[in-house]
Amino acid sequence: MWPWIRDGDVLTVAPGQPRAGEVVVALCGGRLVIHRSVAPGCVRGDALTAGESADRILGVVVAARRGRRALRLPRLWPLWLGPAVRLAAALRRRLSDPVPQPATQAIEVRRAR
Numbered sequence: 001m002w003p004w005i006r007d008g009d010v011l012t013v014a015p016g017q018p019r020a021g022e023v024v025v026a027l028c029g030g031r032l033v034i035h036r037s038v039a040p041g042c043v044r045g046d047a048l049t050a051g052e053s054a055d056r057i058l059g060v061v062v063a064a065r066r067g068r069r070a071l072r073l074p075r076l077w078p079l080w081l082g083p084a085v086r087l088a089a090a091l092r093r094r095l096s097d098p099v100p101q102p103a104t105q106a107i108e109v110r111r112a113r
Contacts, residue, residue, distance in 0.1 A: 025107070
């Protein structure tokens with residue numbers, strides 16, 4: 001999600017199942033990533049051409065701040081996302097399986113070195 005999210009930014013993450021297009025924190029192949037939800041269990045970075053399968057979605061990013069300044073959540077909707085939103089909604093209706101989630105928490109983003 002760079003350049004929107006940078007080192008030192010603080011994100012507020014809420015538990016819950018994301019809708020297509022929302023920014024989420026997820027585990028993908030043992031890595032913690034911040035990507036956009038495309039469909040249930042599938043996430044994709046805005047600068048990437050292909051989606052990844054998420055092992056686990058930890059929560060939805062509901063707010064972000066850089067120092068004292070609040071950041072606007074990115075609302076980028078690629079042209080292909082419209083059909084994906086409809087497909088995700090249909091899959092969510094069929095595969096709805098509520099999972100208990102922890103309380104809202106804030107995390108600080110640091111780039112791995």
